[in-house]
Amino acid sequence: MTARFFRSLFWGILLASVVAWLYAGTVSAGYRETILIEDRVEGLQDRIIAPGETSFVPSLAVPNRIRLHRIQLQPRFLKFPWVYQFPAGQLLGLDDSFAVQVDAHYRYSIQADHVRNLFLSLPVADWSQLKPYLDLRMRSFWAQKMRELAPNEAALNGLENRLNEYVRQELRSELNAYFSGEGIQFDQIYVERIYVPDAARYNATLQAGQNLLDNRLERISIIDQARAKKQASQILNEVYLDRLEKMAALMRRYPELRDYAAIDSLSDKVRVLVMPYEQYLRGNRDHSQPAATGQPDPEKNPPVEPYDFTTIDGPEQAEPVRQPQMNDRSTFPGLRNTNPAEGNGG
Structure with a gap:
């Protein structure tokens, strides 16, 4: 069981x-x-x-x-706007109002026995790349056709009529022959707009081409100058921030500078003079006390010499610290340096 x-x-x-x-x-x-x-x-x-x-x-x-x-396989639609600019218009940087434009919707189908070859023709093995591939092929087709219909700017006269006639009679058959290797068959073409620039306006613009080029070069020069000023401003800001970083490092190294620091100069190196505020005031009070009080003078403490903290980039760049002369004025009012030579002589 x-x-x-x-x-x-x-x-x-x-x-x-x-x-x-x-x-x-x-x-x-x-x-x-x-x-x-x-x-x-x-x-x-x-x-x-x-x-x-x-x-x-x-x-x-x-x-x-x-x-x-x-x-x-069917039905499939492709919207393809074609814009053709003549070489002279490209050189002058003219907008699309001076270009030939053909906007149309194309209805097409794919033959089943050509699907594999069409898939292998795509740049990437992904069916979503079909539209970019068709756009590329359509641009190639229209560029070749426009070189036949309008080889230069002189062909603008009557070009709109020739384009309308070509789209109605020959475009579909030539597209089918052009895409026969991919198995694509165009069934219907819906033209939305055909635009050809006015020949007189276009020729007048070409005659004023030198002025247009000069104006364009002037705009480019102004833009370049603005970019150069912007870069110079960025460099100055970087230098200023670097100095601030050096000062911040010095303040972290000597916390007492937060109360008693006076910056004499700030360039490639930072020079700081430090004066203890309490001792400086006490020394001045001792000198300013009147002698009529009858009391003995307290012990006079001379003002403390300022400390000189100098931050440099390297020991090879170090410079000897110069003591200020008698006629030099310190950062702190009333502070004068005594000449050692005179003191010894006295």
Whole structure:
């Protein structure tokens, strides 16, 4: 009894696995689409699933092995605005009002037997790159055609009529011949706008081309000067910030400078004179006390000489600190330096 149960369980699991495998590997294409099969190991397969067909792909049971590309064959639409600027207009930097423009919507379809070749023509193996590819091909087509219809600016007269006639009669057939290798068939072309600049206005603008070039060069010069001023301002700001960083480092090294610091100069190096404020005032009070009080004079403490903290970039750039002369005026009022030579002589 137990053996029969396990045999039944085994065959049941096996049958369920086969059914799941068949279900996972079955792929159906819609009546307007075809499916390309890309194997991540073997590459793009030759066979495709035609519209309305159902096929079995065994490798779909392997996770991340098969990638399906569903491609809608018809109807497809492409909006392509074409703008053509003559070489002289490009040199002068004229806007699109001096350019030939053709705005149209193109309805097209893709032949199922050419889908694989079209997919391999894309720059990246991704069907989303179809529109950029078609835009590139359309630009190439229209550039070649415009060189035939209007080789230079003298062909502007009557160009609008020639373009309208070409779009109505020959454009669709020439596009189908141009895209025949990719299997693209254009069914209908809906022209939204055809614009040709006025020939007299265009020629007058070309005659004033030297003035336009001079004005453009002047604008470029002004922009370059503004950029140079901006860069110079940035350099000055960097130098100023570097000085502030040096001063901040000095303040961190000598916290007493927060109360008793006076900056004499700030250039490549920072020079600071420090004067203890309490001793300076006490010395002045001792000198200013009247002698009529009858009390002995307190011990006079001479003003403390200022401390000179000098920060330089390196020991080889160090300079001897010069003591101020008698006629030099210190940062602090009333402070005078005594000449050692005179003191010894006295």
